[in-house]
Amino acid sequence: MSPSNKNDQLDLGLRKFIKDLGYIAGGSVLLASTPWLQSCTPEKLEEIKGQKARIAFIGTGSRGVYHIHNLLNIPHAEIVALCDNYPPNLKTASDLCPKAKTYTDYKKMLESKDIDGVIISTPLNWHAPMVLDSLAAGKHTFCEKAMALTMDECKSIYDSYQKTNKVLYFGMQRLFDEKYIKALQMIHSGLIGDIVGMRCHWFRNNDWRRPVPSPELERKINWRLYKESSAGLMTELATHQLEVSNWAMKRIPDSVIGMGDIVFWKDGREVNDSISLTYHYKNNVKTTYETLISNKFNGMGEQVLGNKGTMELAKGQYFFEDAEPAPAILQLINQMESKAFSTVPIAGPSWVPEIATQHKPHYVIDGPISINPGISTTGVDKDGSDLLLSAFCQASITGEKAKNIVEECYCSTVLCLMGNQAIEQQKKIDFPEKYKIPYLNF
């Protein structure tokens, strides 16, 4: 297989599920529930066939290189420029894309007329200045989550985005992960009944440190551990999960309480290694958020608890509370929910009853499911990141904004920062009036 063929295959695979959504009769209804996918349908990709987005990277550390690897497999993009102020990282990236021009000053790079889109994977404190500069330089922009280090910065980004005609994406890859999309559709169709609670957690057992070649580089390389550059586990991990929680609830929490401490990794770091928070929604449903990085037994997960069943989003599995709907009946219901009509194989001699096995898993997707165990601190395959990036590159050609991504990232980032405030101030924090945006639905 030639390389270009391989690329085509990959991209087709990535978009197959969007196609599936669109091909089911009434798929427009399904696409309407995932509006951010409307700008990257296979049909729209076909329209830009042969064109390539000229992409530049700011930040070529571990996450930046992860994106470079994904981008090298995207046929409608080419990497034209790389920028990092840490020479070893810049060299790693340059070795991967020898044709790309290298920079150490991102502002210089943004002056180039030969760049359509910019991908930012830098420490959190750099997100706001870089995103704002990139948009101001007329570049379509993709930035890693979380949105920014402070609520003010988040608001500045949000406000700039309202004024720009440029595309802005954030690294909220669950929005592009097939198993999440399908599971959320199933939840919203009523599969597990009314949502009565959510439990999100992310447990690892490592110090979250990167090796430092010499002591003066500690704060640069281990930026995640210091408050000047990081909001800790909340912005690095919880952003994704709170976003999913809001997606499931179709609303935003109005307050948060909780605690956070340094329990185990007492190595001079400033950010907590243990956090327990409870987010409250106006309908009194609560999302509990727990993260700990000195025990990995529970791994990573997001459970949506319904009065009729439980959806384990990260595993793509669901369970019923008591009685199990018969598989054939469930199949028929799923068809109707997709406006499809076909034969249901239920007739036969009388069914001999068997008492339902409690908590037997059902799967959101037929066939192999890609599950993120939550261990990697860089990124994993097939978690939606590749399609997200592909969609951004497509948008860098078409200029079509993706609906909701900025807003979703804004909400989850502000909620993470509220969580940190609740920990620091040891009190309940309400969603600040000042940072409410019209998108929010409490």
Added chain:
Amino acid sequence: MNHPYSNYYEFSSLFHGSLLSIMGTRFDILFVIENKEIGEALWDNIQTELIRLDKLFNRFDTESEVSQINSSAFLSPYIVSSEMWDILLSCKKYHQQTYGLFDITLQNLNRVLLNIKDKSIIFVDKDLHIDFGGYAKGYAIDKIKNILIENNVQNSLVNFGNSSILALGKHPYGDCWSIGIENPYQKGEMLGEYKLKDEALSTSGNMPSNSKHLVNPFTGKFNEEKKMVSIITKDSTDAEVLSTSLMIAQIEKREEILHHFNTSKIFVYNL
């Protein structure tokens, strides 16, 4: 416990109700209804009716009417409820129409006397008992159908243990309800599909796991043929009675029996 389950799917305005353990099997109903609350109220009615009928027909429940009859009717008239009276009369009629193959005593219904004056029943033989196994689900579905129609439900699928199905109206995205039938001896092998619209489907047959449940009243022996009979009629009770009777009927008798019933389709599978 009946293990009730229900759910409303707003996108397709679909209500799903299920009882996991009722009349010895499971019951599922799907109906299209605009409003969740109306759906829940209707499902309450349906559950109440099913539980009432289970109570009426369950011969293992000592308090059920059928148990009372079985324990009291030998040589002593037992006055039955007016509903039971109508049921017994209809069973008598089916007995005649099927030339004795449909028999709620599984032996000889002629040894059961019905007295129209006081609506009482007497067993003439000591060992007699009645069993509505080949009747009750069809009767229950006809009752449920009436409830659905009274409540203006146009499209509904009722599945009573796979063997008794009612297709009211049509699938919301099709012009009928399309029901597939699987070979019980060969999992995954589809034997056929039935396009049903305002029709009942009843299937009778043996399964590898359960081959001793159909008794020929004339021989007293179980029918253990690897065979399956499906019947489609307007009336669920008719379908129920016919599928059991035709499962044990000689081929030449089938036509004669069908002659007494309206617009029936019959499918016989030799497996």
